[in-house]
Amino acid sequence: MTPQPHHIAIVAPSGYAPDEAAYLRGLQRLREQGHTVHDLSTGASRYQRFAASDAERVAQLHAAAAHPDAEIVIAVRGGYGLSRLLPEIDFSLLANSGKLFVGHSDFTVLQMGLLAHGATSLAGPMICDDFSREDPSEFTHAHFWQAVSAPSFSVRVNASANPVVTVEGALWGGNLAMLSHLVGTRWMPEVDGGILFVEDINEHPYRVERMLLQLMHAGVLSHQRAVLLGDFSGYRLSDYDNGYDFAAMVDYLRDRLGLPVLTGLPFGHVRDKLSLPVGGHCRLEADAAGFSLHLSR
Numbered sequence: 001m002t003p004q005p006h007h008i009a010i011v012a013p014s015g016y017a018p019d020e021a022a023y024l025r026g027l028q029r030l031r032e033q034g035h036t037v038h039d040l041s042t043g044a045s046r047y048q049r050f051a052a053s054d055a056e057r058v059a060q061l062h063a064a065a066a067h068p069d070a071e072i073v074i075a076v077r078g079g080y081g082l083s084r085l086l087p088e089i090d091f092s093l094l095a096n097s098g099k100l101f102v103g104h105s106d107f108t109v110l111q112m113g114l115l116a117h118g119a120t121s122l123a124g125p126m127i128c129d130d131f132s133r134e135d136p137s138e139f140t141h142a143h144f145w146q147a148v149s150a151p152s153f154s155v156r157v158n159a160s161a162n163p164v165v166t167v168e169g170a171l172w173g174g175n176l177a178m179l180s181h182l183v184g185t186r187w188m189p190e191v192d193g194g195i196l197f198v199e200d201i202n203e204h205p206y207r208v209e210r211m212l213l214q215l216m217h218a219g220v221l222s223h224q225r226a227v228l229l230g231d232f233s234g235y236r237l238s239d240y241d242n243g244y245d246f247a248a249m250v251d252y253l254r255d256r257l258g259l260p261v262l263t264g265l266p267f268g269h270v271r272d273k274l275s276l277p278v279g280g281h282c283r284l285e286a287d288a289a290g291f292s293l294h295l296s297r
Contacts, residue, residue: 003145005034009070009099010127011060012041012051014106015079017128023076026132040064041076050081057081058088061110065090065097072148077128078105078175086113086187095119100148102126104199105269108174112182115172115279116189120297122147123174123197123267124275139272147275152296155274159264159290167225167260171282171295173197180211183218192223195282199230199268205241205249208232216257226260226284227253231268262286 008030017023020043027037040060042052051057064073086109094101094110095117101110102122111121124144125131146153172191173179176198182188196215200208215221229250237245254261262284267273276295283294 003033003035004149005036006071006148007036007038007067007069009038009064009067009073010041010076011057011064011073012076013057013061013085013110014051014075014081015049015077016046016051017043017076017132019128019132022132023128025134026127026129029131029136036069038067038070040067049079051076054084054088058085061085062090062093065094065099067099070099073099073101074131075103075107075126077126078103078107080106082106082109083181086185089113091117091187102144102275104267104273105175106178108178109182109187111174111278112179112189113187115191116187120277120279122275122297123278125273130273133271137271137273139266140275143273144275147277147295147297152294154292154294156292157264157266157290159262160288162262162264162286162291163254163260164287165226165260165262166283166285167195168281168283169193169195169225171195171197171276171280171293172278173228174199174278176200176208176211177203180214183214183220188220190223194224195226195228195284196221196224197228197230197265197267197276199265200232201269202234203232204235204237205232205244205246208246209249209253212253212257221257221259224259226262227257228265228284229261229263230265231270231273233269260286262291264290
């Protein structure tokens, strides 16, 4: 679909863009689509492994929230860094700004803070490398602009070997490491009757299991109606695993958690990803061939 023109603010609250040319290509791609880009990031600058100092990155977020024209705020990339900023972020300012904050990975901690303050956001593409790659994903961009433009929409996912179930509730989640990291803090929202989606990269199945068990032991999962597993790639099995692979881990979780666990959600550190309203309403309908998500912000 051809996106309607928007005013888009760019922020870098975590890592820096390792390839300046690609970063600039991402901004130019947005401009060529007719959008007005307000680059509030520090561009090619870097401070240690971060895009800027802590104070400068907080200032970017506050400036985006206060920007008179910006409608959408997109993160440059994830990595690490937002956790350091949490106590200094004015979440009331961000939550009441009316802006749509977009990102994933490390950006999950910001989205959880927003949700804890009653504001929805969009788990979706970032400048690096969803917008900056030379061969952008048509799947990712089509679903992103659909999620931005339509107050409600539906997607169908082909995924076998899932439980047959129909549930509805608030859709929320993101990067699993960031979610487990926030347990017990004031930035972890309390979602009752929700549908939790998670993803991660470079995490062995036993680590994925451990983090989900942490959410279970903390009482988070007892309030959910289903768990959707996105992409979990980048890990390496060894002889020591002795048959303990991702499928074995999922089988164990299905027995242990006491709620539907579905696999195959196209979301995470992958080229083709959905955009998902964090805090929006979701009706999940799963059958033997796959599942449908009926979503609204």
